[in-house]
Amino acid sequence: MVDTERDTALAQAVRLREESKRDEAREKLLALAERYPDDAEIAYQTAWVHDTLGLEAEAARFYERALSTDGLSAEDRLGVFLGLGSTYRVLGRYQEALKTFKQGLEEYPGDKGLRTFQSMALYNVGDAREAVSKLLKLVVEGQVVPEYGRAISYYADNLDEIV
Structure with missing residues (x-):
């Protein structure tokens, strides 16, 4: 209807x-x-x-609601995984971020945005080796993420920032 x-x-x-x-x-x-x-x-x-x-703390609950309900297009569902995982990461909720990125990659294997933001969360939990390894694989594959360029450039200089 x-x-x-x-x-x-x-x-x-x-x-x-x-x-x-x-x-x-x-x-x-x-x-x-x-x-x-x-x-x-x-x-x-x-x-x-x-x-x-x-307003990341407020955003998280709406991302969570979006994932718990049917009705998203595939593109929007991917956007929710990216948004929620990234939001968890900047809130310092790193394990939740990693879980979200993992779930997203199960549904969208190989997505370059998810892989990039997952690498940032891996860095935040102290797994720099795995983070760099994943990023280097993206480089070798020629993967770029222009649609998230502004955010990635910001986080490149502010990886440890929690809001």
């Missing part, structure tokens, strides 16, 4: 986020998440906007 009111409101909130009107997007998405608590797509978009605002 199509819910045009939901679809229109969600599209508007996503557009606001994409236009860097993140606070407005957050307000709309929080209202949608309250109205549609079992909607994985709304949960994912709500998590994403919290992440863009640097």
Whole structure:
């Protein structure tokens, strides 16, 4: 059953986020998440906007909700694994990050984004050898992750930062 009111409101909130009107997007998405608590797509978009605002602790619960509910496209589900794992990592929840990346790689074997962020979490738990090994394999394979370039560049200089 199509819910045009939901679809229109969600599209508007996503557009606001994409236009860097993140606070407005957050307000709309929080209202949608309250109205549609079992909607994985709304949960994912709500998590994403919290992440863009640097509200990682709030983002985590929406990522978790998105993974626990059906209804995501394969692309969005991959985005949830990346977002949740990365969020756990910056919150210092390294084991949860590694578990999330492992689960994501079981569903999306070889994904370069998951592999890159997994390497960062491995570094954070003191497994520098495995982290570097995984990154070197990505280099040899010619794998680059331009869509996460800004985040990866930031974390390259701030691997130990916890928010």
